Amino acid sequence: MSTAPAQYTGYAALTEEKGKKLELEKWSYTPKQWTEDDVDIKVDCCGMCGSCIHTLTNGWPQPTSYPCIAGHEVVGTIVRAGSRTSHKVGTRVGVGAQGGSCLECDYCKQGLQQHCEKGLIMTYQGTWEDGSVAQGGYADFMRCRGALAVPIPDGLESETTAPLLCAGVTVYAPLKRFNAGPGKRVGVIGIGGLGHLALQIAKAMGAEVYALSHSASKMDDAEKLGCPRENFIVAKDQDEVRKKYNKHFDILILTSSSNDIPLEGLYLPLLRNMGTFVICGLPEEKLPSMYGQMLVYKSINLAGSLIGGSSEIAELFDLALKHDIKAWVETRPMSEVTQTAHDMHAGKSRYRYVLKN
Ligand SMILES: NC(=O)c1ccc[n+]([C@@H]2O[C@H](COP(=O)([O-])OP(=O)(O)OC[C@H]3O[C@@H](n4cnc5c(N)ncnc54)[C@H](OP(=O)(O)O)[C@@H]3O)[C@@H](O)[C@H]2O)c1
Ligand SMILES: [Zn+2]
Ligand SMILES: [Zn+2]
Numbered sequence: 001m002s003t004a005p006a007q008y009t010g011y012a013a014l015t016e017e018k019g020k021k022l023e024l025e026k027w028s029y030t031p032k033q034w035t036e037d038d039v040d041i042k043v044d045c046c047g048m049c050g051s052c053i054h055t056l057t058n059g060w061p062q063p064t065s066y067p068c069i070a071g072h073e074v075v076g077t078i079v080r081a082g083s084r085t086s087h088k089v090g091t092r093v094g095v096g097a098q099g100g101s102c103l104e105c106d107y108c109k110q111g112l113q114q115h116c117e118k119g120l121i122m123t124y125q126g127t128w129e130d131g132s133v134a135q136g137g138y139a140d141f142m143r144c145r146g147a148l149a150v151p152i153p154d155g156l157e158s159e160t161t162a163p164l165l166c167a168g169v170t171v172y173a174p175l176k177r178f179n180a181g182p183g184k185r186v187g188v189i190g191i192g193g194l195g196h197l198a199l200q201i202a203k204a205m206g207a208e209v210y211a212l213s214h215s216a217s218k219m220d221d222a223e224k225l226g227c228p229r230e231n232f233i234v235a236k237d238q239d240e241v242r243k244k245y246n247k248h249f250d251i252l253i254l255t256s257s258s259n260d261i262p263l264e265g266l267y268l269p270l271l272r273n274m275g276t277f278v279i280c281g282l283p284e285e286k287l288p289s290m291y292g293q294m295l296v297y298k299s300i301n302l303a304g305s306l307i308g309g310s311s312e313i314a315e316l317f318d319l320a321l322k323h324d325i326k327a328w329v330e331t332r333p334m335s336e337v338t339q340t341a342h343d344m345h346a347g348k349s350r351y352r353y354v355l356k357n
Contacts, residue, residue, distance in 0.1 A: 003079050004040040006030065010069035010139025011337045019056045019066060022341040027067055029135055031143040032128040036082035037103060039146040041093060045331070045356040046137035047073030047163040050193060050257050051097070051282065053345050055125060059284040065125060071137030071355070072097040072123040073165045075158040078149065085146025092152045096165035097307045099123035099134050099144035111311025113148060121145075138337050138355060150313045155321050163193060163327035163352040164316055169308030171198035171253060172316045174278045175205060177305070178251050182206040187249045187270065188227075189235070190256025191218045194280055196328060196351040198253055199225040201316075204323035210249070212241075214258065221328075221350070238266045245270045247298075253278045259285040268294050276301040329354045 012027040013019035031040075052070035054060050074095040081087040100121030101113035108116050121128060123144065124136030136142070152161055171194050180186050186202040187210040188195050195211070202209045203226030210231040211222040219232045235241055242265075249270050254261065254277070261267070267277060268290075277300060279287075295302055308316070319325060332340055334355045344353055 004042070004141045008135070008139055008141040010135060011334070012067040012069045012135070013056045014067045016058055016064070016066055019058055019064060019068065022056060022338060022345060024138070024338045024341060027069070029067070032132045032134070033130040034143070036084040037145055037147070038082045038143055039078050039085055039087050039149050040080040041074065041076040041095065041142045041144070041149065042079050043074055043076040043137050043139055043142055043357055044158050045075050045162050045354050046071040047166070047193070047327070047329070048340055048344050048353040048355065049073060049166050051166070053341060054282065054284060056341065060282070065133050068124060069135040069138050070124050071139070073162045073167065074123070074137035074142060075152065075162045076142070079141070082146055087146050087149065092158070093149035094152050094161065094165045094313065095123060095137070095142065095144055095149050096169060096313060097123050098148050098309065099126055100128065100148065101145065103145065103147055108147070111314070112309040114307045114309050138334065140357060148310055150310050150317070153317055153321055156317060157326070159329050159331050159354045159356065160326040161320070162354050163197065163329065164320060164325070165313060166307060167193040167352065168197045168201070168325070168327070169313050169316050170194055170280050170305065171255060172201050172319070173308040173312050174253060174280065174303065174305035175202055175251070178276045178278065178303070180205045180207040180251055184208065184250040185210065185248060187212050187252045189252060189254045189267070190258070190281055191222055191351070192255065192257070193349065193352045194255035196221070196225055197325070198255055199227050200323070200325045201319065202226070204319055204325060235266065238262060242266060242269050247272045249275055251276050251278065254281045256281045257283050259283045261287060263288055264290045264294055268300060271298060271300055273298045274300070276303055278303045278305055280305055327352045331356050
């Protein structure tokens with residue numbers, strides 16, 4: 001078992017200009033100061049999330065701090081385990097978008113660290129207690145809190161499990177919270193990394209599953225992912241879709257990163273009374289404005305959902321084992337991260353790129 005070196009090496013956007021061009025270069029950094037709550041992980045593979053692209057290109061309102069090594073769907077092996085963690089060297093673990101939290105508040109104790117009262121430390125771009133900026137999994141090694149490294153059961157393969165750590169748990173958590181299950185109609189808007197897992201997870205939960213996509217090109221795939229052909233909706237002609245599916249859905253889950261979110265013109269009319277619209281996708285523009293009546297007259301819940309904590313990831317692993325939930329991945333060498341980021345940005349991913357060391 002190799003131990004972690006003094007410096008870790010990954011692929012970073014070094015400046016904002018390079019980030020905008022998705023030009024990622026080899027860069028070494030000194031990890032945060034070690035504490036006995038931490039683990040060091042030798043990275044085996046890491047999925048590329050839509051959020052990585054928004055962050056690298058500085059597309060979101062909160063500015064990116066450069067250099068930035070992205071990657072928060074990390075699978076690897078523990079090479080050093082802090083004495084206050086429950087880990088052993090040699091354990092295969094996964095780390096999602098949360099790399100650190102206080103470990104003491106009520107949320108942390110429940111394994112819902114994404115809501116840590118003292119503030120979540122994101123896997124990359126978070127700020128550690130020593131002031132250093134966290135760096136992600138497009139790298140050889142990573143250091144994070146042991147509590148956020150979730151052991152991966154033997155029956156799950158690393159590459160197809162990595163995307164469960166962010167994409168998967170991000171859709172699992174709200175589907176669970178809003179009781180997706182038998183007798184419920186769930187519509188997944190945007191069939192990408194998050195969306196293709198949402199179809200599988202909603203199906204596993206027993207819901208009636210629909211896909212809303214901006215073209216017909218993913219219909220065959222969606223069928224294999226659990227959405228019957230007749231439930232595949234091309235959301236182009238809004239009037240037609242609105243007529244056919246008026247008040248049809250119990251839950252609509254937005255996983256698209258398109259800036260165009262026709263809440264008033266399309267999505268909210270499709271919800272039943274007391275239905276729920278959950279926002280997971282985080283486009284770079286603001287939501288459209290609308291009258292309160294759009295929500296009030298049907299008593300609609302407008303919700304958001306942020307990733308998922310260690311307890312939800314562990315639950316998702318169990319569900320994945322039971323229902324054979326796997327991300328559809330294209331695995332590429334880590335050294336091809338720049339080309340991969342370009343392909344992801346161009347919308348070519350079917351449905352997750354996973355970079356392998
Ligand atoms: N809430 C959270 O905690 C959380 C966690 C992870 C990611 N996210 C966010 O979720 C979003 C999706 O992430 P992802 O990894 O699933 O991305 P992705 O694989 O690129 O999928 C995005 C999907 O959005 C749809 N889309 C429609 N119009 C688009 C456009 N103009 N540009 C880009 N996509 C368009 C596409 O589906 P169709 O072809 O079917 O229309 C596409 O497959 C991102 O905004 C990401 O930041 C949020
Ligand atoms: Zn993510
Ligand atoms: Zn906490």
